[in-house]
Amino acid sequence: MDFTPSEEQTAARELAARIFGDLATHERLAAAGTGTDAELWKALCAAGLPAAVEELGLLGLVLMLEEQGRTTAQTPFAASAVYGILAVARHGTDEQRARLLPALRDGSAIATGAFPVPVDFRGARLTGEVPWAPWLRDATHVLVPDEERRLWLVRTSDAVVEPVELTAPWSAGRLLLDSAPGERLGEGPGAYEDMLAVARVAFAGLQAGVCAGALARAVDHVNRREQFGRPLATRQGVQLRAADAYMDTEAIRVTAYEAAWRYDEGLPCAEQALTAAWWASEAGTRVVHAGQHLHGGAGADLDHPVHRHFLWGRQLDAYLGRGAELLQELGELLANDDRPTTAIGESA
Structure with a gap:
């Protein structure tokens, strides 16, 4: 095995380190409170880092997330990359990828995951409560599993999101689904x-x-x-x-x-x-x-x-x-x- 990053992965990591180092300062983090730093998120998206996740792979994402963790930068980068970009890219249909990925790549759409709590699926509708999901207050989509461990992508506009304060300032929320529509991602568990x-x-x-x-x-x-x-x-x-x-x-x-x-x-x-x-x-x-x-x-x-x-x-x-x-x-x-x-x- 060889963990040596590629040139592209190294460049992305260095760019992430520079953006997080410049913008995730103590003063800005204190001003953000428990919410997301919207300007920092815009800077990451403008630099093309979310859009690069598919090409850089999971190792490339891990390298960039290390840099986020060093500064505890309050952005939904990890959640949207995992539960949005990589989930749709790997398990979405051609139509889903063409429709969903552009907005996830440029940051105008944000995804998170209600993992690993399952919800009920009945008659093409989802019902249940997830006590908290990270960055849910910022999300436009949330990836949820049902009791049979199938994945569904739900628009937060079709759900109820109640703010929740966690140990860390992750802009979290409680997810309430009441016969909410969802679209299936992937096949089976x-x-x-x-x-x-x-x-x-x-x-x-x-x-x-x-x-x-x-x-x-x-x-x-x-x-x-x-x-x-x-x-x-x-x-x-x-x-x-x-x-x-x-x-x-x-x-x-x-x-x-x-x-x-x-x-x-x-x-x-x-x-x-x-x-x-x-x-x-x-x-x-x-x-x-x-x-x-x-x-x-x-x-x-x-x-x-x-x-x-x-x-x-x-x-x-x-x-x-x-x-x-x-x-x-x-x-x-x-x-x-x-x-x-x-x-x-x-x-x-």
């Missing part, structure tokens, strides 16, 4: 399993960036902060805590890269996606706690930049399955002698 794996890998990449950002802030702090005439960074306990956080962050990154690479190559990746998600949940929580702890009293300040990394890390831990749940699912997959040997979403 394979499409659902495929997109769940994609979501887990993509959000693991986002978590890798969140952790890297938290650790970078902590390292800067302990190098500048002195105690008894010496920088905190010279203390062995501080060094060990930072080293553990670094290894955890690298574990999240490399498992996300492996799963994304296998997905792009058409190789089986269900186990790798679960592994990446487990590391993002378990190790991610450790890293953002360490980042806050290494800031000492400053880390307890709710207005300190590192606190956003803590909130994002905890929210990502809760999204798409916690560590124990993911580990159980992975164990069941490994114990199943009849598990598929083909790539997710493909026919055996």
Whole structure:
């Protein structure tokens, strides 16, 4: 396996880093509150980053989401790329792709996913409640699974969206469906399993960036902060805590890269996606706690930049399955002698 990014993926990552670095400043994030930074979203779309996701593949998306996570930039990039662009591109019909993708690529349409909570499907209508979905308040479309694990794309104008405040400022909402119309994406549960794996890998990449950002802030702090005439960074306990956080962050990154690479190559990746998600949940929580702890009293300040990394890390831990749940699912997959040997979403 070779995780070396292509020239196009590297260029997209550098462009994403520049946009997020320039615009996702502490002042702008504070001004955005719990909502989306609309101007930042416009800048990403104007630069063509959402439109490039199909060509760059899942690994390219993971690389760009790392940069978003470093700055905790409040945009629906991850959700719309996964539940909109990649879902339609991979599982939509030719007509659906021609109709839906142009607006998703230029950002005039935004998608999110009500995963993994199923809703009822009766008579070509969808009914049910999803307690929360990320960036739902910004979305024009939401991807929902039914009880048979089929995927449906629903316009939010045909549903009721109630604002919900989460641990992280993800512009979330509660989704209420009452005989709402939806259009089918893909055939059978394979499409659902495929997109769940994609979501887990993509959000693991986002978590890798969140952790890297938290650790970078902590390292800067302990190098500048002195105690008894010496920088905190010279203390062995501080060094060990930072080293553990670094290894955890690298574990999240490399498992996300492996799963994304296998997905792009058409190789089986269900186990790798679960592994990446487990590391993002378990190790991610450790890293953002360490980042806050290494800031000492400053880390307890709710207005300190590192606190956003803590909130994002905890929210990502809760999204798409916690560590124990993911580990159980992975164990069941490994114990199943009849598990598929083909790539997710493909026919055996």
